[in-house]
Amino acid sequence: MKEVEINGKAVTVVSTVDAVGLFCPLPVVKLKIEMEKLKLNEVAELLADDGGVLEDLPTYCRETNQKLLSLSKNKDDIFVAYVEKQRE
Amino acid sequence: MQKKGLALILHSGSYDRLYQGMSVALAALALGRVVKLFFTYWALETLRKDAGDSLILDEEARAHRKILEKNLKEKHMQKISQLYAQAKIMGAKFYACTQSMGLLNISRDELVKEVDKSMGLTTFLTEALEDQLLFI
Structure with missing residues (x-):
């Protein structure tokens, strides 16, 4: 935490998924598997370097009704995202 | 609204095809869709308990063996058994084709525990009637 x-x-942030x-x-x-373990309103962090997440993460959140709090690139060129669980 | 399910007929045992097929399955599962996997012929061979994780490649993929080996070694790509395990955790159904089992002389006991049941195409197509269907 x-x-x-x-x-x-x-x-x-309750847990981090290092992808x-x-x-x-x-x-x-991997994020989806982790989200299953969270309780409602808990937040998971996702670290990834595959450019696919830029489109795919917002799509995943929209389609499964989870809340994307932020998605950005850190100084090491890694995408860092925070997703809040809104739906079981 | 219930999302459209995804049904895959996995036929090839070549790593690249299985990897792509399982990627499609995993992405659909992440989106909350129901996924049914029907394993035939060489894909079914990979569900044998003694199949292991050796890198099986068909002729087209064989020319690119080095790229695949490198990415597997560096863990950018996962082994087939890992992809199966993840799909299972996420609720995918694994069905073994009975005709393939007969042809390849594979009994139910010889298949990994991920397999939910064995069935023929008639049953599978009936179960997958409302789903998107892909053959890989």
């Missing part, structure tokens, strides 16, 4: 700041708000190195669609697949 850790605290991060997203859009000026402190958010508690760095994995090709599409595995980052989204």
